[in-house]
Amino acid sequence: MDPVTALRRIAFLLERSQAATYRVKAFRTAAAAVDAMAAGEAAERVAAKSLERVPGIGPRTAEVIREALAGKTPGYLDRLEKEAAAEPPVEAGEDLFARLTGDCHMHSDWSDGGSPIEEMGRTAAELGHAWAVLTDHSPRLTVAKGLSPERLREQLEVVERLNEEWAPFRLLTGIECDILPDGSLDQEDELLERVDVVVVSVHSKLRMDPAPMTRRLEAAVRHPRADVLGHCTGRLLDGRGRPESRFDADRVFAACAEAGTAVEINCRPERQDPPLRLLRAAVAAGTLFSIDTDAHAPGQLDWQRSGCARAEECGVPADRVVTTWSAERLLEWAG
Numbered sequence: 001m002d003p004v005t006a007l008r009r010i011a012f013l014l015e016r017s018q019a020a021t022y023r024v025k026a027f028r029t030a031a032a033a034v035d036a037m038a039a040g041e042a043a044e045r046v047a048a049k050s051l052e053r054v055p056g057i058g059p060r061t062a063e064v065i066r067e068a069l070a071g072k073t074p075g076y077l078d079r080l081e082k083e084a085a086a087e088p089p090v091e092a093g094e095d096l097f098a099r100l101t102g103d104c105h106m107h108s109d110w111s112d113g114g115s116p117i118e119e120m121g122r123t124a125a126e127l128g129h130a131w132a133v134l135t136d137h138s139p140r141l142t143v144a145k146g147l148s149p150e151r152l153r154e155q156l157e158v159v160e161r162l163n164e165e166w167a168p169f170r171l172l173t174g175i176e177c178d179i180l181p182d183g184s185l186d187q188e189d190e191l192l193e194r195v196d197v198v199v200v201s202v203h204s205k206l207r208m209d210p211a212p213m214t215r216r217l218e219a220a221v222r223h224p225r226a227d228v229l230g231h232c233t234g235r236l237l238d239g240r241g242r243p244e245s246r247f248d249a250d251r252v253f254a255a256c257a258e259a260g261t262a263v264e265i266n267c268r269p270e271r272q273d274p275p276l277r278l279l280r281a282a283v284a285a286g287t288l289f290s291i292d293t294d295a296h297a298p299g300q301l302d303w304q305r306s307g308c309a310r311a312e313e314c315g316v317p318a319d320r321v322v323t324t325w326s327a328e329r330l331l332e333w334a335g
Helices: 003-016 021-034 041-047 058-070 075-086 092-099 116-126 149-166 189-194 209-220 251-260 276-285 300-304 304-313 326-332
Strands: 131-134 168-179 196-202 262-265 289-290
Touching: 003 021, 003 058, 003 075, 003 300, 021 058, 021 300, 041 058, 041 262, 058 075, 075 116, 075 168, 092 304, 116 131, 116 149, 116 168, 149 168, 149 189, 196 326, 209 251, 251 262, 251 276, 262 276, 276 300, 276 304, 300 304
Parallel strands: 131 168, 168 196, 262 289
Antiparallel strands: none
C-alpha cells in the first residue's frame, strides 16, 4: 500500500467522524512529508530507522508508513475502516444520493476550513462529484477568517489555475456571504457578479425578533445574486446547542420560490438544518433545494447521504434539487 494513500485515507476517515483537528492534521502533515520525498527515500529511512527525524512525522504516523511499505494494511487504518463499516447504513435516500453530481457549500483553509483548496477539490472529485463549489466566508465573519475583496479576487485566480489541471472535474467559484442585519449581503456587488454561486447565511444576531428576522431573510433571498439560503435556522444540536432563529417560514420560503433561491439541506451532523417540519414547509412552498455538506475538511464531503435521507422523508422532488444538475445547468440557473 502506498503510504501517502494510507495516511490520507486515515485523515479522511477521522474527518468524516469529526475527530479532533490535531489528530487529522498529524496524518495530513505526514502524508505531505512523504509525498515530498524522493523516490525510495521513505524505504531508505525505514531501513535506517530515521523516519521520525523527518519534520511532520511522529511515532504513530511512522508506524503507518512502515506497515504500508511492508505491504500490509496499516493496523490503525484497518481499525478505522472497520469502525466506518460498522456504522448503521443510511438506507433511505439512496436513489437521490445516486443522482447527486456536486456540492454547493464547502470551505478551505482560506477561511475556517482545515485543508487547502487543492485537497478539497481533489477529494470531491475522488468521491465522484462532477463539480463542487468553493464557498469560503465573507469579510465580516472575522472569526472564520472571512475573505476580503482582495483575497477573494486572489482566490478566483487560484481556482482558475486549478481547473486547467482538473478537467473534467470542475471547481466552481463561490462565497458563503453573510446576511447582514438589514438583509444586505457582505461583499462587493462586482465580486458577487463574478463568482459562480452565492450561498447566503446568517451568522450574527441569530436571536433577532421574528418580524425583523423575516424581513432580513426575505431581503437576502430576493437579492439578484443569492442562489442558496444556507442553514436557515442557524440551530446547533451538539453540546450546549443553539436554538433555531425564529422567522415566518411561509413568507421566507415563498420568497425563495419566487426568486428561485434554493433552500439548503445542510448535512452537517450538528446542524441538520432545516428541521423536518420546515423542510416540509419548503417543499409545499415549491422551492428548489441544495443538498450540501458545508464541509470544512475533505472527509466531511462524504456527508450527503444523511441529507438525501431527510429529503426523501419530507418528499423533496429530485428534479428540484440543484445538486443533481450538471455544472452547465447549475451555472445557467445561478447566472
